[in-house]
Amino acid sequence: xxxxxxxxxxxxxxxMLAVTLSACGSGNNGGSxxxxxxxxxxxxxxxxxxxxxxxxxxxxxxxxxxxALYEQAKKEGKVIVYSTSGRANDAAKTFMxxxxxxxxxxxxxxxxxxMDKVAREQDAGQFNPDVLVTKEVSxxxxxxxVKQGRYLKYLPEDIAPHEDEPFxxxxxxxxxYAEFRTLWYNSDHYDKPPVTNxxxxxxxxxxxxxxxxxxxxxxxxxxxxxxxxxxxxxxxAAYKMKFGKDIELHGTENAGYxxxxxxxxxxxxxxxxxxxxxxxxxxxxxxxxxxxVTGEVADLKExxxxxKPIYDLKPKTSVVDAGYFFLAKNAPHxxxxxxxxxxxxxxxxxxxxxxxxxxxxxxWVPRDDVKTKNEIAFDQLNLWNYDGEALYKIExxxxxxWIKNK
Amino acid sequence: xxxxxxxxxxxxVVLWPVFMIVSSTFRWNLQDLRxxxxxxxGHFTWFHWIRVLASDTSYALFYHPVFHSICVxxxxxxxxxxxxxxxxxxxxxxxxxxxxxxxxxxxxxYLLPAWVLSQAWLMFFKNEKIGGVPGFIQSIFxxxxxxxxxYGFVPIVLTLSLHDCVYFFLIVGAALSTINPxxxxxxxxxxxxxxxxxxxxxxxxxxxxxxxxVILVFTKALSSYGVPQLLGTPVDxxxxxxxxxxxxxxxxxxxxxxxxILLLLISVAAIAFYFRALGKRRSFVTVSxxxxxxxxxxxGRWRNPAAVVVLLLMAAMAVLPLLVxxxxxxxxxxxxxxxxxxxxxxxxxGGSDPDINxxxxxxxxxxxxxxxxxxxxxxxxxxxxxxxxxxxxxxYVTVRSKRSWLGRLIDNVSFxxxxxxxxxxxxxxxxxxxxxxLYLPALYGTLSLLVLITVVKELPFTVKAGGAAIMQxxxxxxxxxxxxxxxxxxxxxxxxxxxxxxxxxxxxxxxxIGAMKEMELIIILVTPRTETxxxxxxxxxxxxxxxxxxxxxxIIIAIVLIVYALSVxxxxxxxxxxIGGQ
Numbered sequence: 001x002x003x004x005x006x007x008x009x010x011x012x013x014x015x016m017l018a019v020t021l022s023a024c025g026s027g028n029n030g031g032s033x034x035x036x037x038x039x040x041x042x043x044x045x046x047x048x049x050x051x052x053x054x055x056x057x058x059x060x061x062x063x064x065x066x067x068a069l070y071e072q073a074k075k076e077g078k079v080i081v082y083s084t085s086g087r088a089n090d091a092a093k094t095f096m097x098x099x100x101x102x103x104x105x106x107x108x109x110x111x112x113x114x115m116d117k118v119a120r121e122q123d124a125g126q127f128n129p130d131v132l133v134t135k136e137v138s139x140x141x142x143x144x145x146v147k148q149g150r151y152l153k154y155l156p157e158d159i160a161p162h163e164d165e166p167f168x169x170x171x172x173x174x175x176x177y178a179e180f181r182t183l184w185y186n187s188d189h190y191d192k193p194p195v196t197n198x199x200x201x202x203x204x205x206x207x208x209x210x211x212x213x214x215x216x217x218x219x220x221x222x223x224x225x226x227x228x229x230x231x232x233x234x235x236x237a238a239y240k241m242k243f244g245k246d247i248e249l250h251g252t253e254n255a256g257y258x259x260x261x262x263x264x265x266x267x268x269x270x271x272x273x274x275x276x277x278x279x280x281x282x283x284x285x286x287x288x289x290x291x292x293v294t295g296e297v298a299d300l301k302e303x304x305x306x307x308k309p310i311y312d313l314k315p316k317t318s319v320v321d322a323g324y325f326f327l328a329k330n331a332p333h334x335x336x337x338x339x340x341x342x343x344x345x346x347x348x349x350x351x352x353x354x355x356x357x358x359x360x361x362x363x364w365v366p367r368d369d370v371k372t373k374n375e376i377a378f379d380q381l382n383l384w385n386y387d388g389e390a391l392y393k394i395e396x397x398x399x400x401x402w403i404k405n406k
Numbered sequence: 407x408x409x410x411x412x413x414x415x416x417x418x419v420v421l422w423p424v425f426m427i428v429s430s431t432f433r434w435n436l437q438d439l440r441x442x443x444x445x446x447x448g449h450f451t452w453f454h455w456i457r458v459l460a461s462d463t464s465y466a467l468f469y470h471p472v473f474h475s476i477c478v479x480x481x482x483x484x485x486x487x488x489x490x491x492x493x494x495x496x497x498x499x500x501x502x503x504x505x506x507x508x509x510x511x512x513x514x515x516y517l518l519p520a521w522v523l524s525q526a527w528l529m530f531f532k533n534e535k536i537g538g539v540p541g542f543i544q545s546i547f548x549x550x551x552x553x554x555x556x557y558g559f560v561p562i563v564l565t566l567s568l569h570d571c572v573y574f575f576l577i578v579g580a581a582l583s584t585i586n587p588x589x590x591x592x593x594x595x596x597x598x599x600x601x602x603x604x605x606x607x608x609x610x611x612x613x614x615x616x617x618x619x620v621i622l623v624f625t626k627a628l629s630s631y632g633v634p635q636l637l638g639t640p641v642d643x644x645x646x647x648x649x650x651x652x653x654x655x656x657x658x659x660x661x662x663x664x665x666x667i668l669l670l671l672i673s674v675a676a677i678a679f680y681f682r683a684l685g686k687r688r689s690f691v692t693v694s695x696x697x698x699x700x701x702x703x704x705x706g707r708w709r710n711p712a713a714v715v716v717l718l719l720m721a722a723m724a725v726l727p728l729l730v731x732x733x734x735x736x737x738x739x740x741x742x743x744x745x746x747x748x749x750x751x752x753x754x755x756g757g758s759d760p761d762i763n764x765x766x767x768x769x770x771x772x773x774x775x776x777x778x779x780x781x782x783x784x785x786x787x788x789x790x791x792x793x794x795x796x797x798x799x800x801x802y803v804t805v806r807s808k809r810s811w812l813g814r815l816i817d818n819v820s821f822x823x824x825x826x827x828x829x830x831x832x833x834x835x836x837x838x839x840x841x842x843x844l845y846l847p848a849l850y851g852t853l854s855l856l857v858l859i860t861v862v863k864e865l866p867f868t869v870k871a872g873g874a875a876i877m878q879x880x881x882x883x884x885x886x887x888x889x890x891x892x893x894x895x896x897x898x899x900x901x902x903x904x905x906x907x908x909x910x911x912x913x914x915x916x917x918x919i920g921a922m923k924e925m926e927l928i929i930i931l932v933t934p935r936t937e938t939x940x941x942x943x944x945x946x947x948x949x950x951x952x953x954x955x956x957x958x959x960x961i962i963i964a965i966v967l968i969v970y971a972l973s974v975x976x977x978x979x980x981x982x983x984x985i986g987g988q
Contacts, residue, residue, distance in 0.1 A: 086949045090764055105934035108945050112655050116833045117930045124840030140657040214639045216652045271536060272636050275950060280537030288537055299950060393440050399656060403466040406642050
């Protein structure tokens with residue numbers, strides 16, 4: 001009996017190994033395929049510069065950059081996309097019709113998990129994805145991935161002149177689409193927006209009548225509240241506009257934190273997500289307000305919500321939340337990747353069908369030659385720019401402030 | 407192969423990730439530049455521990471949530487013990503009618519994702535606080551349920567208990583069914599009352615199983631995330647697990663690591679308590695190799711009422727939510743009145759229609775579905791067999807090992823996977839298995855890795871339940887076999903395995919269900935080629951395609967029910983029968 005546990009141990013591990021290795025044999029190609037890909041891309045373009053604007057691979061000579069890319073991409077055969085948004089799946093469907101011979105495989109991952117996945121893969125020498133579609137996470141994507149050369153900016157030369165700022169030169173990458181979080185009201189109960197200033201929410205009239213997705217569980221909502229703290233001067237000015245006097249801080253650092261504190265004191269209700277928040281005010285008659293993302297406008301009918309977003313609030317309506325496109329470092333199917341990004345950007349003229357999933361109500365494509373489906377053009381929206389560097393620094397503090405005061 | 411390879415392997419897949427997490431909490435990492443100007447990535451620091459345990463944020467970040475977590479853990483294990491053991495006793499030890507039906511139904515709440523149960527709760531009990539369509543109680547009786555009933559502690563405990571009481575039911579049920587009724591008869595003849603028999607004979611025998619299940623359910627509740635997120639958020643009822651996920655999502659990785667280590671320590675303390683409660687007598691032999699027949703406890707005039715009450719409760723807990731979900735898959739528009747104009751099979755067999763869900767076809771017409779189905783069946787099938795066998799073997803080691811420190815070590819270590827958040831564990835597995843290690847090829851990107859992580863993640867349950875099953879067997883049987891010339895392996899296969907058949911099937915089943923539902927663990931490990939049913943479900947859920955999501959749930963539940971029925975039949979492991987079957 002004494003040495004039985006040893007026998008058991010080795011028995012267990014050998015069966016586990018034998019079964020895992022043989023039963024799933026088909027999967028084992030993954031390793032060698034990945035290794036081959038590493039070699040080929042290392043031999044090819046090994047650019048470490050975060051901005052790539054090259055379009056045509058040297059190998060093929062052809063009339064347009066698209067044709068050349070397509071020729072090369074057909075040899076690669078496929079393109080692997082990690083995406084936070086299902087919109088990439090919709091773009092993939094039209095892409096495969098337009099460019100037969102290239103298979104698009106989309107994996108859906110949350111933005112923070114994508115960072116972990118890609119960083120760990122790359123550190124282990126596996127270069128799996130070609131294209132990344134992701135939102136920011138309080139500046140972490142920029143700091144932890146872009147600045148480390150893991151996600152690369154790719155803006156084709158012929159599309160660049162049409163891309164709006166800040167996404168052409170200032171932002172970390174090209175934005176396929178932009179949304180933002182704002183207040184919504186019940187469109188049966190009110191015929192026009194019942195508030196015009198964020199500070200309205202701190203008055204007794206709105207006590208217990210404002211819903212938000214819990215920013216403690218969802219950093220994209222925390223970004224909005226952190227932005228109030230970043231732009232405290234704007235918040236102070238809006239306070240004066242509303243109440244006619246200078247703001248008085250009650251033990252808080254600035255007008256941004258003061259706003260959060262007063263909002264929490266006014267019994268802000270936190271729920272699990274954007275959908276729950278719109279259910280709360282939109283499913284039946286309601287005099288309450290909800291903070292939710294504009295992208296939900298597209299689902300109003302399907303979800304049966306009687307709700308409308310407010311597109312003008314003082315001091316600013318909200319902060320931009322962009323869906324960025326990146327090329328992955330050492331992308332194994334680089335030409336196909338570039339071709340797919342071009343497709344999602346709507347090609348050179350902005351007319352390609354790949355842009356359609358991104359050009360929706362509640363979602364703006366930041367190109368000057370693409371007509372928006374929204375009543376208001378993107379540059380007419382009164383929004384703060386996304387200051388990733390400031391948000392990255394301040395967000396842990398705002399989160400601490402939030403959980404301590406809630 | 408060297409005899410210690412097995413342990414080395416276990417250490418690599420379990421201890422190494424824990425070590426990595428622990429060591430990361432004592433170092434500055436790149437992300438910490440946002441937290442402190444003094445951060446030098448790679449250097450030693452106490453910062454993260456001080457921040458969690460002794461800063462002005464500690465109360466909100468740790469102490470308050472940990473208090474909630476422990477309360478929920480304790481209450482949930484108590485409540486699910488009452489429900490699970492009660493049911494187990496009724497179906498194994500009494501003459502209640504319809505036992506098989508009830509046994510079959512008892513597993514259903516566990517098949518439903520826990521958040522479905524939470525949503526069902528809200529459907530009934532939500533009050534005006536969270537707006538929207540009022541709950542049934544409010545709209546029918548015009549009474550607004552108080553916040554404590556609608557959200558927070560009470561509903562969290564109730565939902566988790568309903569969901570997890572199946573652990574008690576199956577583990578304790580398997581133990582109960584091994585007790586020879588003659589023991590009870592003898593006591594009864596000697597004049598003992600029914601309650602005395604329960605307390606003095608039945609309870610001591612099933613105590614190891616009960617304690618195992620207590621530990622399992624306690625730790626599961628401690629680390630549960632989805633239910634507290636949904637039911638706790640409106641009243642700001644934070645638990646450690648919800649805090650931990652928040653830290654992780656906001657890129658405060660070291661803080662998340664500190665929180666998960668603290669969770670781990672709480673559970674290690676609980677296990678230490680378990681050993682103390684078991685005391686020196688760790689073995690409660692009930693099976694001496696003789697088939698146990700005989701009569702059951704007569705319920706007398708309570709026989710039929712008991713069955714009716716249990717069935718009604720089951721219907722409310724299991725069948726009703728299931729039927730609601732099923733009905734929803736046929737509704738063209740969610741929430742619209744049911745009628746012929748709103749009836750559709752589109753979500754099952756429809757082609758692509760641009761007006762519905764951006765052209766997403768019905769499930770059975772979706773080419774990815776077939777791949778996902780194959781992958782899921784492979785992962786769940788292989789990993790549940792491996793996990794059940796491995797659990798019995800390791801459970802054997804924890805119980806029988808003459809070096810008791812080893813048994814305890816394995817018992818403790820096998821618990822770690824429950825407490826490392828699935829996301830962290832799987833992220834570490836990318837690093838650990840993206841390159842070939844020792845004699846292992848690079849497993850990342852293959853189904854093998856998904857099988858491996860599923861087996862590892864279920865270790866706590868399989869080892870604990872396996873150990874509880876082995877504890878019931880007398881050592882004499884094996885010794886007799888060995889004396890008779892059988893190798894250890896033969897005696898395991900010919901004696902232990904048949905006698906623990908019910909436990910084996912329970913283990914297999916629970917792991918299978920877990921693997922079919924598993925999401926969080928594999929979400930960042932899957933590649934397009936290793937898509938599973940749950941990742942597809944997740945995709946629909948994220949896009950708010952409710953009906954498609956419900957179709958997926960129905961399919962998953964149907965598969966599990968079929969496997970359940972088959973394994974009970976083929977494994978001859980009917981809980982309602984004594985060992986050996988009749």
